[in-house]
Amino acid sequence: MNEIRVFCPATIANISCGFDVLGLALDAVGDEMVVRKSREKGIVITKLEGQDLPMETHKNVAGVAGMALLEQTDYTGGFEIEIYKKIKAGSGIGSSAASSAGAVWAMNELLGKPFDALQLVAFAMEGERLASGVAHADNVAPALYGGFTLVRSYEPLDIVPIPAPSKLYATVIHPQIEVRTADSRKILKTNITLQDGIRQWGNVGGLVAALFTDDYALLGRSLEDHIVEPIRSILIPGFADIKSGALKAGALGSGISGSGPSIFALSKGLEIAQNVGEQMKKTYRDIGVDYDVHVSKINHEGIKLLD
Ligand code: HSE
DSSP, rough: OEEOOOOOEEEEEEETTTTTTTTEEEEEEEOOOOOOEESSSHHHHHHHHESOOSSSSSHHHHHHHHHHHHHTTTSSSSEEEEEESSOTTTSSSOOOHHHHHHHHHHHHTTTTTOOOOHHHHHHHHHHHHHHHSSSOOOTHHHHHHHEEEEEETTTTTEEEEEOOOEEEEEEEEEEEEOOOOHHHTTTTTTOOHHHHHHHHHHHHHHHHHHHTOOOHOOOOOHHHOOHHHHHHHGGGTTTTHHHHHHHTTTOOOHHHHHHHEEEEEEEEEEHHHHHHHHHHHHHHHHHHEEEEEEEEBBOOSSEEEEE
């Protein structure tokens, strides 16, 4: 096998209460990449369609993540990468993660799978470091594992895959503005109160328990964020209206997707998730904001091979 085409899912990081530790993979939206072995050592991005992003290896997240993997092998050749972006950069649904994770996953396949998923997460995190200044794993982990993931620890890296209830759907609305993760991290406070910590880790535990037991009501109660959302929501047009509209339309909960500006809601069943999408669209139409909407099942397998 010398060449493969892969689907790299979009992801929702943080999931309200789990800043930098929780994430989930989406099914209905993602990038495509073609990765092929080449004789020449190193990585060359030969095509990049859909977004205006740098193609130089050391400036491209797929190139940087791929080089992190390549440096750990004794493979003497290299790789060519074609990237077909469907996920908009700066939209908050893991655009850089899809490229970083997709590159290392595909290269690992072509090399006969010398690395496990945890090692691939570590390589892909180097792409995130380039994109945002911080090697966070809460987008690349769900992209590689599928479903929900918890980063239990960064040092040492410890990823816990979490199953997703079968009727769980995500609705995501992307107001057509770009928020760079690096910028939306700079506005965060670096200290939290003990009281906020108690609420936040209570919710993380509740959310994880809910996912393991298919307890949709507990899942909804756990989608709370008293630390990051109050600060970042200021950057997102109509955030409070979108969120309250989503809850009125039947969503279990709603919050900022990753570092924003996308807003997500989780719902039990496709019909409610679609109604939530309609309500979100109406809210943005009323206040005159352009948008994209995605309604998606949770992706259980992560990155996958395409024919
Ligand atoms: N946890 C990261 C952040 C996710 O919120 O900055 C970015 O997609």
